[in-house]
Amino acid sequence: MATVDELLEFLPGTDCGQCGGSCREFAEFLSTRELSPGDCPVLHEPDFAGFIEALQELLGPAAPGMSIDQEKCNGCGICVTMCEYHLGNCAEARLGRGPRPGDSVVFKVVNGQVVVLHQELCTRLIQAAEKCNKCGDHCPTGAITLT
Numbered sequence: 001m002a003t004v005d006e007l008l009e010f011l012p013g014t015d016c017g018q019c020g021g022s023c024r025e026f027a028e029f030l031s032t033r034e035l036s037p038g039d040c041p042v043l044h045e046p047d048f049a050g051f052i053e054a055l056q057e058l059l060g061p062a063a064p065g066m067s068i069d070q071e072k073c074n075g076c077g078i079c080v081t082m083c084e085y086h087l088g089n090c091a092e093a094r095l096g097r098g099p100r101p102g103d104s105v106v107f108k109v110v111n112g113q114v115v116v117l118h119q120e121l122c123t124r125l126i127q128a129a130e131k132c133n134k135c136g137d138h139c140p141t142g143a144i145t146l147t
């Protein structure tokens with residue numbers, strides 16, 4: 001995964017603001033994949049031919065993602081106890097309980113809302129693994145979207 005500074009090298013550097021912020025802020029959104037290279041209108045100009053492709057190469061293939069709609073989440077914790085990774089790796093989850101503070105987990109409930117801590121542990125990221133959808137399938141409010 002490229003750093004923000006590496007991504008910044010392939011942005012125009014003019015801070016024109018057409019994306020709603022500076023080039024550095026745009027690079028930060030690229031690194032979290034909240035924006036994609038094509039969202040910078042300046043990169044579509046002939047002077048920057050090839051830059052979008054270079055940025056896409058730096059970013060690498062998009063990992064399967066998970067997004068949680070906090071408006072819909074009611075903090076029930078079903079996703080935490082049903083998670084495929086937690087069931088295999090977290091003794092508390094196997095007992096139907098929430099994780100202990102030191103446990104390494106994909107997500108947990110904090111102050112009545114689920115918070116993603118280590119998405120990289122989600123088994124959906126394992127190449128060739130059958131894609132797990134358990135948290136999304138069991139969420140009673142439809143708050144979890146898996147891609």
Ligand code: SF4
Binds near residue numbers: 012014043
């Ligand atoms: S639109 Fe492009 S050039 Fe303008 S600030 Fe955003 S990233 Fe920089």
Ligand code: SF4
Binds near residue numbers: 079113114144
């Ligand atoms: S199962 Fe759905 S509603 Fe319950 S904590 Fe998880 S995301 Fe929130």
Ligand code: SF4
Binds near residue numbers: 122124133
């Ligand atoms: S999709 Fe990932 S986070 Fe959701 S239950 Fe499966 S392993 Fe856990």
